[in-house]
Amino acid sequence: MWFLLVTAVAAVAATQDLPQGYAPVPVSCPDNLQWVRPAVGLSQDEASWVEGRKKVILNSLDAYLDRLELEDFDRQEYVSRLDQTSQTPILGLAISGGGFGSAFTGTGVIRAFDDRLMEANEQRTGGILQSLTYISGLSGGSWPTVSFPSYGFPTADEIVDYWKPEIDRLLTVKNNTADAATGDTLFEQIATKFLAGFDIGVGDYLGRGYAYEFIPGESGGISTTFSGIRNLSQFITHEMPMPIIHLASVESGDPEYDGLLEPRANGTIFDVTPFEFGAWSGSVRAFTPTEWMGNQLSRGAPVNESTCWRGFDRSSFLIGSSANAFNFWYLETISNGTLGQFAKRSSKNNLAKRLTPPSDLDELVDAFKESFDLHLTDITYSTYPNPFANLSSSSGNAHTSPDLNLVDGSETGQTIPLWGQIQPARNVDFIIAWDDSQDADPYDWNNGTNLYNTYTAAKAAGLPFPVIPPVKTMMNLNYTIHPQLFGCDANLTTTGDDRAPIVLYLANAPYSAYTNFSFWQTSTSREQMNEIFVNSFDIVTQANGTWDAEWPACIGCAAVDRSLARIGMERTNQCERCFEKYCWNGELDERDPGEMDPTLVLDPGVGFDEWNATHPF
Ligand SMILES: *[C@@H]1O[C@H](CO)[C@@H](O)[C@H](O)[C@H]1NC(C)=O
Ligand SMILES: *[C@@H]1O[C@H](CO)[C@@H](O)[C@H](O)[C@H]1NC(C)=O
Ligand SMILES: *[C@@H]1O[C@H](CO)[C@@H](O)[C@H](O)[C@H]1NC(C)=O
Ligand SMILES: *[C@@H]1O[C@H](CO)[C@@H](O)[C@H](O)[C@H]1NC(C)=O
Ligand SMILES: *[C@@H]1O[C@H](CO)[C@@H](O)[C@H](O)[C@H]1NC(C)=O
Ligand SMILES: *[C@@H]1O[C@H](CO)[C@@H](O)[C@H](O)[C@H]1NC(C)=O
Ligand SMILES: *[C@@H]1O[C@H](CO)[C@@H](O)[C@H](O)[C@H]1NC(C)=O
Ligand SMILES: *[C@@H]1O[C@H](CO)[C@@H](O)[C@H](O)[C@H]1NC(C)=O
Ligand SMILES: *[C@@H]1O[C@H](CO)[C@@H](O)[C@H](O)[C@H]1NC(C)=O
Ligand SMILES: *[C@@H]1O[C@H](CO)[C@@H](O)[C@H](O)[C@H]1NC(C)=O
Ligand SMILES: *[C@@H]1O[C@H](CO)[C@@H](O)[C@H](O)[C@H]1NC(C)=O
Numbered sequence: 001m002w003f004l005l006v007t008a009v010a011a012v013a014a015t016q017d018l019p020q021g022y023a024p025v026p027v028s029c030p031d032n033l034q035w036v037r038p039a040v041g042l043s044q045d046e047a048s049w050v051e052g053r054k055k056v057i058l059n060s061l062d063a064y065l066d067r068l069e070l071e072d073f074d075r076q077e078y079v080s081r082l083d084q085t086s087q088t089p090i091l092g093l094a095i096s097g098g099g100f101g102s103a104f105t106g107t108g109v110i111r112a113f114d115d116r117l118m119e120a121n122e123q124r125t126g127g128i129l130q131s132l133t134y135i136s137g138l139s140g141g142s143w144p145t146v147s148f149p150s151y152g153f154p155t156a157d158e159i160v161d162y163w164k165p166e167i168d169r170l171l172t173v174k175n176n177t178a179d180a181a182t183g184d185t186l187f188e189q190i191a192t193k194f195l196a197g198f199d200i201g202v203g204d205y206l207g208r209g210y211a212y213e214f215i216p217g218e219s220g221g222i223s224t225t226f227s228g229i230r231n232l233s234q235f236i237t238h239e240m241p242m243p244i245i246h247l248a249s250v251e252s253g254d255p256e257y258d259g260l261l262e263p264r265a266n267g268t269i270f271d272v273t274p275f276e277f278g279a280w281s282g283s284v285r286a287f288t289p290t291e292w293m294g295n296q297l298s299r300g301a302p303v304n305e306s307t308c309w310r311g312f313d314r315s316s317f318l319i320g321s322s323a324n325a326f327n328f329w330y331l332e333t334i335s336n337g338t339l340g341q342f343a344k345r346s347s348k349n350n351l352a353k354r355l356t357p358p359s360d361l362d363e364l365v366d367a368f369k370e371s372f373d374l375h376l377t378d379i380t381y382s383t384y385p386n387p388f389a390n391l392s393s394s395s396g397n398a399h400t401s402p403d404l405n406l407v408d409g410s411e412t413g414q415t416i417p418l419w420g421q422i423q424p425a426r427n428v429d430f431i432i433a434w435d436d437s438q439d440a441d442p443y444d445w446n447n448g449t450n451l452y453n454t455y456t457a458a459k460a461a462g463l464p465f466p467v468i469p470p471v472k473t474m475m476n477l478n479y480t481i482h483p484q485l486f487g488c489d490a491n492l493t494t495t496g497d498d499r500a501p502i503v504l505y506l507a508n509a510p511y512s513a514y515t516n517f518s519f520w521q522t523s524t525s526r527e528q529m530n531e532i533f534v535n536s537f538d539i540v541t542q543a544n545g546t547w548d549a550e551w552p553a554c555i556g557c558a559a560v561d562r563s564l565a566r567i568g569m570e571r572t573n574q575c576e577r578c579f580e581k582y583c584w585n586g587e588l589d590e591r592d593p594g595e596m597d598p599t600l601v602l603d604p605g606v607g608f609d610e611w612n613a614t615h616p617f
């Protein structure tokens with residue numbers, strides 16, 4: 001599958017003048033750039049963008065609430081007070097990791113909240129999307145999170161036409177087309193970065209492959225950068241939410257098996273937006289401009305004062321790094337699944353097994369060795385030049401090492417990318433947490449572990465977050481099948497006050513279709529995509545209100561609740577009723593829940609085998 005590329009690399013070396021395309025480009029260092037800032041508050045750029053976004057949201061929110069028709073809710077008064085006080089609520093959507101599974105079910109969720117979809121407006125869920133300030137993703141969830149903004153935020157139905165998900169870009173490409181490239185070509189592309197003096201690895205290779213699906217631009221979006229989103233007209237006019245993606249990191253001293261490191265649960269979580277790259281906590285408490293990622297800094301100044309680099313932040317590389325769990329896949333393979341366990345997803349779906357282990361993983365390792373003389377430990381992590389060395393706010397490797405070693409954002413056990421949105425600086429009021437991390441063994445549904453992990457991490461860090469019950473309760477109370485709110489009342493948050501956002505937990509579950517297809521399914525037919533979209537729509541709308549006609553109003557109640565308190569308006573009786581019904585009240589049920597093995601919520605008589613027989617995707 002992967003070929004020897006020694007000659008290809010030599011050819012690139014001979015013909016290239018300036019490393020355009022995938023490789024970062026050398027430029028003279030900018031004057032007057034603030035290279036790093038401490039992780040205190042928002043950057044000026046983000047803060048002013050958010051203020052601009054609030055103005056646009058005020059109109060979308062008004063239209064949304066107009067359609068929603070909450071009982072006894074004075075919409076005009078609400079909107080006018082928001083306008084006067086600049087207290088427009090800050091809403092976010094977080095899309096979990098889970099490979100192509102989460103990428104596509106999460107896209108179905110985006111679709112169900114979109115006011116450009118008539119059915120969504122009919123069901124009174126449309127317009128939430130237009131009222132979001134932030135959208136975050138990691139691993140497979142980073143693909144729609146980066147793709148939608150990069151394309152100027154088209155509708156979900158439009159973006160599927162750009163994606164062409166039916167093409168398998170990773171396993172079966174024989175010839176280059178506008179939509180896919182061969183393994184050889186991907187290697188030639190990443191070779192340009194190598195020849196410019198940068199480390200390369202599996203994250204670059206996978207990212208280039210995914211980019212032919214998810215990133216706009218010639219040759220699989222080869223030049224497209226994440227910071228470039230700032231130049232898109234819809235971003236400039238604040239007509240889309242701001243994307244945040246997460247990466248985890250490994251450090252020397254982390255648990256090591258066979259020479260490969262795994263992050264600890266408290267490992268540093270990196271946060272990347274079109275504005276900045278860095279971390280709010282852990283071994284790095286600083287940010288650097290995303291546009292200038294790729295420069296090695298010491299004490300906040302370039303180590304090489306004459307040459308700086310731009311274009312390290314290729315969108316393909318970022319989505320490839322965020323979804324690069326090669327350390328886990330490799331360890332799972334060599335240990336027969338006893339090492340490299342995600343705090344997530346069932347082991348029977350891991351990449352290693354999809355690639356008929358161990359030969360294909362080894363082939364990839366061999367291809368790097370033959371082409372670049374790089375070995376397993378060189379290519380496993382995504383290597384980023386370290387901008388945070390020698391800062392008083394950094395520690396460990398981030399303080400002393402010229403490079404950062406980054407891995408799949410899922411690897412700390414927080415597969416729902418909430419960390420960036422729960423930072424007090426971002427003031428998020430309400431977060432929709434989409435969970436398709438497939439952590440419930442053995443059938444790849446969800447058991448709430450990843451949400452619970454964020455609660456324990458937030459509690460340890462003193463961050464305001466709703467209290468989340470342990471997974472047995474999550475399962476027994478059906479929170480992994482039906483939507484559930486957390487943190488409506490201050491006494492059920494980590495800080496005991498209303499600084500925590502209200503979190504709407506929505507987990508992928510079978511309503512009209514069994515959407516627990518393999519997270520590594522590398523091609524998806526349009527029919528299956530359609531069924532996934534309808535299933536996500538049925539989850540978001542609770543089967544078009546047939547489960548509970550009041551449900552859509554309850555989403556609205558949760559979205560506005562924190563802002564009501566700020567502008568001196570009362571929660572309505574309807575919203576009290578909603579919270580009574582949908583907000584966790586502290587009750588526990590810690591009996592053994594057994595396995596997550598649901599049948600179709602909308603047609604419980606149809607078991608998986610029967611359904612699968614008529615849905616041969
Ligand atoms: C792919 O390229 C090979 C030659 O490398 C050619 O024989 C084959 O017909 C091409 N296949 C397609 C589908 O174009
Ligand atoms: C935006 O476009 C301008 C003009 O082409 C360019 O100078 C600038 O570097 C771009 N910014 C980003 C973040 O790509
Ligand atoms: C992370 O956890 C490890 C033990 O698992 C501990 O030794 C270390 O001090 C913790 N790091 C931080 C920053 O809390
Ligand atoms: C700075 O980088 C340029 C380009 O890679 C290189 O030629 C030069 O030697 C470097 N300077 C120093 C002082 O390392
Ligand atoms: C790998 O583990 C499975 C159970 O998880 C076991 O059935 C199988 O025999 C093991 N294979 C090897 C080669 O140890
Ligand atoms: C940290 O600073 C020291 C002293 O200036 C320097 O020798 C070292 O290279 C710096 N570390 C990194 C990773 O840049
Ligand atoms: C939930 O999922 C995690 C991760 O796969 C697993 O370790 C745990 O046993 C599961 N818990 C229950 C109660 O199923
Ligand atoms: C959870 O769902 C199952 C199956 O629909 C139902 O039997 C059970 O009563 C529900 N449990 C709760 C606490 O609602
Ligand atoms: C939280 O506070 C409310 C209002 O003060 C009270 O009714 C409720 O019982 C409290 N819940 C818990 C779990 O303490
Ligand atoms: C809900 O409405 C959508 C869009 O019209 C439709 O595709 C779906 O089948 C409906 N679901 C139910 C349970 O009626
Ligand atoms: C999907 O879920 C059903 C119901 O739990 C189960 O029977 C089936 O095996 C699952 N499929 C996969 C690929 O996990």
Ligand SMILES: *[C@@H]1O[C@H](CO)[C@@H](O)[C@H](O)[C@H]1NC(C)=O
Pocket residue numbers: 612613615616617
């Ligand atoms: C579903 O059916 C297909 C045949 O259409 C079969 O290949 C596949 O193994 C079945 N999936 C499961 C999980 O049983």
